[in-house]
Amino acid sequence: MTAVPEETADATFFTLDAVTADLMEVDARFRACLNWDYGKRDGRVWNLYEKNKLNQWNATTDIDWDHEVDFGAELSEENGARLASFVVGEGSPVPRELLTAFRWEYQAWMCSQFLHGEQGALVTTARLVETVPDMEAKTYAASQVADEARHVEAFARYVDEKLGTVYPINPGLQRLLHDLLSESRWDIVYLGMQVVVEGLAITGLRLASSGFGDPVIRQITRMVASDEARHIAFGVTALTGMYNEVTAAELKDREDFLLESIRLMSRRFMLREVWERMELDVEAGLRFARTNPMMATYRQMLFQQVIHVLRQLGMLSEKVKRLLLDENLVRPEIMAATR
Ligand SMILES: [Fe+2]
Ligand SMILES: [Fe+2]
Numbered sequence: 345m346t347a348v349p350e351e352t353a354d355a356t357f358f359t360l361d362a363v364t365a366d367l368m369e370v371d372a373r374f375r376a377c378l379n380w381d382y383g384k385r386d387g388r389v390w391n392l393y394e395k396n397k398l399n400q401w402n403a404t405t406d407i408d409w410d411h412e413v414d415f416g417a418e419l420s421e422e423n424g425a426r427l428a429s430f431v432v433g434e435g436s437p438v439p440r441e442l443l444t445a446f447r448w449e450y451q452a453w454m455c456s457q458f459l460h461g462e463q464g465a466l467v468t469t470a471r472l473v474e475t476v477p478d479m480e481a482k483t484y485a486a487s488q489v490a491d492e493a494r495h496v497e498a499f500a501r502y503v504d505e506k507l508g509t510v511y512p513i514n515p516g517l518q519r520l521l522h523d524l525l526s527e528s529r530w531d532i533v534y535l536g537m538q539v540v541v542e543g544l545a546i547t548g549l550r551l552a553s554s555g556f557g558d559p560v561i562r563q564i565t566r567m568v569a570s571d572e573a574r575h576i577a578f579g580v581t582a583l584t585g586m587y588n589e590v591t592a593a594e595l596k597d598r599e600d601f602l603l604e605s606i607r608l609m610s611r612r613f614m615l616r617e618v619w620e621r622m623e624l625d626v627e628a629g630l631r632f633a634r635t636n637p638m639m640a641t642y643r644q645m646l647f648q649q650v651i652h653v654l655r656q657l658g659m660l661s662e663k664v665k666r667l668l669l670d671e672n673l674v675r676p677e678i679m680a681a682t683r
Contacts, residue, residue, distance in 0.1 A: 368518065370525040376474040379482070388581045389480040392574055396487040399574070401567055403498040413506040413558045415452075419444050423557075430638040437624040437632060449618050451556055452503070454548070456511035457612070458565075459499035461545055464521040465575075466492035468537045475530040476582070484578055491571045498564045506560055511617050516608040517541075523604070531586060532601050538579025539657070540605045543650035546572040551645065580653055587658050599661055602654070606664070610671040613643050640672055647673040 384390075419427065427447060431438050438446045469492060472485040503510050513521075524536040549569040553562050587595060619629030633639050651674060654660040668674045 368513075368522070370522055372471075372526050372528070374471070374475055374528040377477055379477055379479045382479055384480065387480050389478070389484050389578065392578050392581065393480065393484040393487055395574055396484065396491065396571075399571065400490070401494070403494050403501070403564075406567070407498060407560065407563050409501070409505070409560065411558060411560050413560060415507050415509070416445065416448050419447060430636070435628070435632055435635065437619060437626075437628040442622065442624075445622065446618070448507075449622055450615070451561075452507050452509050453511045453615065453618050454552060455499060455503050455507060455561065457514055457517060458545070458549070458552075458568075459496065459503055459510070460513040461517060461541055462492055462495040462499055462568075464517070464524070464541065465537055466496055468521070468524045468533055469575075471525065472530060472533055475528075475533070478582075481578075481582055488575050488578065491575070495568050495571070498568065502561060502564055506558070511621070514612045514617065516612040520605050520608050523601075529597075531583060532598065534579045534583055535598060535601060535659075536605055538575055539583075539653050540602070540609060540650055542572050542575050542579070543653055544609060544646045546576060547646045547649050551642070576649070576653065580656055583657050598659065599663060602659060602664055603667055606650075606667055606671065606673070610643065610673055613639070613646070643673055644675060644678075648678075651679075 418424075424443060428440060428443055431446065432440050432443060466489060469485050469488045473482050473489065476482055476485065520536060520541065524533050527533055527536070546569055549565040549572065553565040553569065556562060556565070587598065590598075614630050614633040616626060616630060619626045647668065651660065651668065654664065665679055669676060669679060
């Protein structure tokens with residue numbers, strides 16, 4: 345990474361060498377546009393922009409960073425017993441004596457993926473500022489970019505200062521971000537980021553907020569999730585009605601993109617990186633993540649929001665539904681109820 349100015353050299357934000365040592369570069373061809381029509385200021389997107397301005401927070405001062413997190417600390421008897429009932433047992437690669445270590449590695453993996461996803465949101469939404477034609481959407485997207493920068497700041501500081509360990513980006517997430525940054529069609533960037541990535545993130549953040557033990561991560565995930573709710577609303581507002589007016593070929597491109605991104609995101613939650621780092625049986629770990637009822641329920645909860653938005657947008661096609669069912673990302677009775 346490039347040299348850090350002396351006065352900020354000790355800022356935790358700049359010390360994540362494992363993440364910043366390698367750049368991910370994406371070549372892209374896209375059409376940037378300026379719009380000289382500044383007149384319309386009463387739309388739903390503008391209202392979301394007003395809300396964004398009112399809800400800005402400061403990661404330095406609004407989060408209580410004084411609380412110490414003892415990474416690796418033994419779980420309480422009650423929490424240990426509860427987690428063991430899900431994670432230890434037949435088919436699991438996690439022996440009882442490694443349960444606490446697994447719990448912390450899982451938290452580090454999740455928070456690392458939040459961090460990398462936030463940077464993905466930062467950069468892809470910056471692309472939207474350039475490429476979307478509406479002035480309201482450019483303005484909103486710019487305010488989202490500021491939100492995402494703050495999210496990166498908060499997670500980077502938490503991972504570095506409180507956990508002291510970081511995982512690299514999950515390959516499925518990396519692939520999706522690569523696809524989005526090489527994409528020239530702005531509505532597909534919305535579909536990938538505001539609908540799929542942020543749709544998964546908001547539930548993940550809410551579950552992390554209630555599930556992770558320390559007050560710092562609870563506070564961060566709660567505050568980030570409240571911003572993400574507006575970002576998702578922005579995507580829904582921008583895309584509503586759009587797919588009624590496109591050609592069959594254009595619709596098929598969007599469907600193909602969704603199918604690929606659902607496949608990538610489904611595989612993201614198999615915890616391969618955790619099994620590898622803990623030197624557990626990786627194949628057994630992948631099998632466990634795929635078939636364990638708690639893990640399956642977790643993925644189904646994550647995808648609920650995505651399914652809800654795809655239905656609103658008219659993009660829950662038969663093929664998309666089939667894939668979601670085949671990948672066990674939704675229970676058949678829930679899918680039936682969303683027709
Ligand atoms: Fe974010
Ligand atoms: Fe976001």
